[in-house]
Amino acid sequence: MNILVIDDNQETTTMLSKFFNAKGLTVTITNDPMEGLKHIRENHFDVILLDIMMPIISGIGIIEILASDNTLKDQNILIFSGASLPNIQVKNLLRKDGVNGFLKKPVDLDELLMAVTS
Numbered sequence: 001m002n003i004l005v006i007d008d009n010q011e012t013t014t015m016l017s018k019f020f021n022a023k024g025l026t027v028t029i030t031n032d033p034m035e036g037l038k039h040i041r042e043n044h045f046d047v048i049l050l051d052i053m054m055p056i057i058s059g060i061g062i063i064e065i066l067a068s069d070n071t072l073k074d075q076n077i078l079i080f081s082g083a084s085l086p087n088i089q090v091k092n093l094l095r096k097d098g099v100n101g102f103l104k105k106p107v108d109l110d111e112l113l114m115a116v117t118s
Contacts, residue, residue: 002044003027003116006036006059007051007080012105016049019109025116033057037065040075047116052081063099073097078115080107 005016013029020027030036033054052059066072075098082105
């Protein structure tokens with residue numbers, strides 16, 4: 001399984017990298033949302049873990065760019081965020097083809113593993 005994690009928090013990405021590697025999963029990490037978008041365009045990932053609140057371009061911005069490129073439907077994005085998003089905003093994101101889940105930070109690692117591998 002090939003996973004991409006896009007999160008501006010380096011502590012989070014370091015921890016997730018170690019966790020997924022220990023579980024035998026392949027993980028690509030980036031703390032730069034523009035680099036994450038480049039990875040999505042150039043590679044196939046089984047799952048993309050996408051933080052919502054990031055500088056320069058938010059996770060929602062990445063979703064909107066992928067939707068405008070007509071490539072969102074080809075993705076398997078799990079949003080994870082520490083931000084309190086209104087329920088309607090979460091529901092609207094989950095209605096988009098390619099966005100398949102929402103996890104609230106801090107994420108329980110067993111729950112995360114289950115979400116990623118199912």
